[in-house]
Amino acid sequence: MLKFNTEEEALAWADRFAHKPGIKSHIKKSVSKQLIPSEAEEQRSLIYWCEVMKYQYPDLDLIFAVPNGDLRDKKTAALLSSEGVKSGVPDLILPVPRGTYHGLYIEMKRSDGGSGTSKNQDKWIERLQKHRYCVKVCWGFEKAKTVITWYYSLGEYHAD
Numbered sequence: 001m002l003k004f005n006t007e008e009e010a011l012a013w014a015d016r017f018a019h020k021p022g023i024k025s026h027i028k029k030s031v032s033k034q035l036i037p038s039e040a041e042e043q044r045s046l047i048y049w050c051e052v053m054k055y056q057y058p059d060l061d062l063i064f065a066v067p068n069g070d071l072r073d074k075k076t077a078a079l080l081s082s083e084g085v086k087s088g089v090p091d092l093i094l095p096v097p098r099g100t101y102h103g104l105y106i107e108m109k110r111s112d113g114g115s116g117t118s119k120n121q122d123k124w125i126e127r128l129q130k131h132r133y134c135v136k137v138c139w140g141f142e143k144a145k146t147v148i149t150w151y152y153s154l155g156e157y158h159a160d
Contacts, residue, residue: 111140
């Protein structure tokens, strides 16, 4: 598979080598997908940012990932299920109470919108919110970073 660093680079290649009708638009769509980080890449960027910012935000180093999203063979999926892995649980958990919330859950999505939340994810989000957890779906690293910054701005935990 061809890899390009920029859309301009890909389109220059398409202009030079792709002479079939429609190939340029196909290449443009393919390249845009390559240039947009995957959900996993967005999440890795956020975890790196959390490592850097843990001195500014108390207990930010407590954030952790829930290994739910990977495709697995049936045997591994059954084993993980028997160990308590549940479908639909948000990707990241920050077990630090702020404002009136008991903690923060983040469901990461690609910054280009990617797929929306699944029915299982929606059920988890609703149930967690019912129990006074802050749950946010974040379309990319920048949005997740903004959510964490906002969450910390809520101040120390206080019950209503």
